[in-house]
Amino acid sequence: MKGRALLFTAFGLLAATAAAAQPRVVAHRGHWQAEGAAQNSLASFAAAAELGLYGSEMDVWLTADDGLVVAHDRVYGDTQIDMERDKERIIRSIVLPNGENIPSLDAYLRTVREYPQTRLVLELKSLTDLRREDRAAAKIVRMIRRYGLEERTDYIAFSINACLAFRKEAPDSRVFYLEGDLAPHRVKALGLTGIDYSKEVLRAHPEWVVEAHGEGLEVNVWTVNDEADMRYFVQLGVDYITTDRPEVLLRLLGGR
Numbered sequence: 091m092k093g094r095a096l097l098f099t100a101f102g103l104l105a106a107t108a109a110a111a112q113p114r115v116v117a118h119r120g121h122w123q124a125e126g127a128a129q130n131s132l133a134s135f136a137a138a139a140e141l142g143l144y145g146s147e148m149d150v151w152l153t154a155d156d157g158l159v160v161a162h163d164r165v166y167g168d169t170q171i172d173m174e175r176d177k178e179r180i181i182r183s184i185v186l187p188n189g190e191n192i193p194s195l196d197a198y199l200r201t202v203r204e205y206p207q208t209r210l211v212l213e214l215k216s217l218t219d220l221r222r223e224d225r226a227a228a229k230i231v232r233m234i235r236r237y238g239l240e241e242r243t244d245y246i247a248f249s250i251n252a253c254l255a256f257r258k259e260a261p262d263s264r265v266f267y268l269e270g271d272l273a274p275h276r277v278k279a280l281g282l283t284g285i286d287y288s289k290e291v292l293r294a295h296p297e298w299v300v301e302a303h304g305e306g307l308e309v310n311v312w313t314v315n316d317e318a319d320m321r322y323f324v325q326l327g328v329d330y331i332t333t334d335r336p337e338v339l340l341r342l343l344g345g346r
């Protein structure tokens with residue numbers, strides 16, 4: 091029995107190694123190129139989930155009246171409406187190309203809750219005031235808990251202050267740093283889960299992937315849309331690839 095148990099362990103390790111070699115796919119701003127979707131729309135999360143993706147990324151702002159909305163750019167198109175300086179009601183009046191209004195975080199999380207197989211990768215945009223970032227992180231974590239999503243939400247931010255705020259508010263959650271200016275050992279020292287760096291940064295520092303893994307950190311790379319880049323980062327052994335073209339990456343990975 092002992093030998094058999096060892097054999098199973100060996101197979102388990104082999105399987106784990108094989109699985110680790112295959113990066114997981116994260117849709118950038120949702121699977122927004124799907125029919126009927128738009129960047130950061132409710133439909134884009136649903137489409138990412140329906141494609142069976144590991145995760146779907148989105149961006150959150152804290153509005154002037156402390157609302158939380160899901161959008162990427164500070165100013166949407168030619169509206170001159172500013173995500174941080176205008177009120178939630180005004181921001182939510184903006185209509186996306188698929189006909190949805192810019193969603194509140196509340197509405198977005200209701201959609202996320204309907205698709206339990208897909209992880210939420212939640213980015214807090216850098217705010218002008220660090221105390222506002224702290225307040226945003228606290229409000230976001232409370233809302234994530236209210237929807238029972240704490241075990242399948244990852245937090246990401248360019249702001250170290252925001253990363254540390256998420257770490258403090260949600261000590262058991264996974265928090266990744268985006269800016270790309272810190273070597274993995276420094277991200278480890280901050281108590282974060284991993285690096286989530288641009289393809290340009292990781293092409294300049296391919297050694298950071300091995301270094302991160304050596305530190306027990308995980309590695310995500312964004313935004314990888316070109317097939318040659320996809321192959322490069324699969325070879326490099328990153329854990330996650332964030333892309334605007336999840337269908338292309340899935341095909342390249344052999345359907346998984």
Ligand code: MG
Binds near residue numbers: 147148213
């Ligand atoms: Mg983002």
